[in-house]
Amino acid sequence: MEHFVEPAVSVSDLHARRGSRKVLDALSLTIPAGLVVGLIGPSGSGKTTLMRAIVGVQVVQSGSVSVFGQPAGSASLRRRVGYVTQEASVYDDLTVRQNLDYFRAVLGAGRADVGRVLEATDLGPNAGQLTGSLSGGQRSRVSLAVALLGSPELLVLDEPTVGLDPVLRRDLWALFHRLAAGGTSLLVSSHVMDEAARCDRLLLMRGGEVLADDTPDGLLAATGTTDIEAAFLTLIEERE
């Protein structure tokens, strides 16, 4: 059945640079809809550049990226794709609620949405605090809350769980799966291998290339390993 569902994202023969460095070189992949897909790889492997290309904020040299069948960055996609950058992209000199109110107005989402995303990210008690006075983990949750506004169909999350305590990390992964169960497609990057096991599918990236595109179990079976880190090492050794 999966083959008949339109993929959330398809990337074909994508070339992109950051500065003078070639980051993505002839990258092709598809991201199925309605799943939590993990984009796993060391820092510098091209995860962020790929995510920026999917959101449509990256200048690409050649190749195509389409999201729900439309070219990435199209005006009609700007309401359907939520993006969380690694650095919390929120206003430090506004309270949490003021941040959410502003982005809600930009997205044209309903007022009730602010309460919903505050609850989903467990930020209710902090709503009246200045964002700049929050801890790093809380600030990145504000950034995530902004991305949840307007219930986008695709969420592109760049390392959303860095620096969070284990309980919160577990809660966020539970949230990601609840969203996916409701039909949202998620692409979540991480350089922490133990997070990979929580994904429905994995894309392992290294040096701007996709080493593997499989389910966590499929990956372990294919490499004859018992954890994702070992599977990653096996794949790298096979290539060399």
Add this chain to the structure above:
Amino acid sequence: MNVSRTLATAGRVLTQIRHDPRTVVLLLIVPSLLIGLVAWIFSDTAVFETVGPAMIALFPFIVMFLVTSITTLRERRTGTLERLLSMPLGRGDLILGYTLAFGLLAVLQSSIAVLFAVTVCGLSIAGSIWLLVAVAVADAVLGTTLGLLASAFARTEFQVVQFMPLLVFPQILLGGIFLPRDQLPAVLQAIGDALPLSHAIDALTAVATGSHDDAYVVGELLVILAWIAGAVVLASLTLRRRTP
């Protein structure tokens, strides 16, 4: 273009500034303090009557240029600009939102500066004080919009601060404050006549001294407004949704 997104942006910028009371105070009183200093320097001469109107043009213009360019650069550096441009926010909505927010501050700042120059520093105004305030506000908004434009070309705080001497100082030097423009070398005079700050200085001087009629002042005001509109359009066009 979308009115509610533009207004939401203006409201957000004002809320940000409200959380920083020291900036609000500096923004509102620094031009007046500087005008007061100039008046004090020339207290035993008649010079302030001549340069006073130019000072009302100068200080709010510089302050607004700096504050706006740094605020928008900060938006670029913290990633919020990228986030906004990945959302359904028009580039013009953002620039106009900023212009409105800082325009409102300019109204307050320029009104205080004019009031201070007239009541405390004893600057005499031959023409309409409302026309004087209108030109002063337009001049401060011009500083804002040029600041918005400049920040589009700056990648770092160091760069944006240097746009001040690059874009603002020549306008001061060629604006006729140091030497009347008709005494400048022909090329410099032609450049000086075209620069927007010159029009603001001319208009304010004309209102204060009554050397020209209101129609002349309104004409100069329209030139300043055209520069504002041009800077807003250019600043919107130079915003890029995609970056390398």
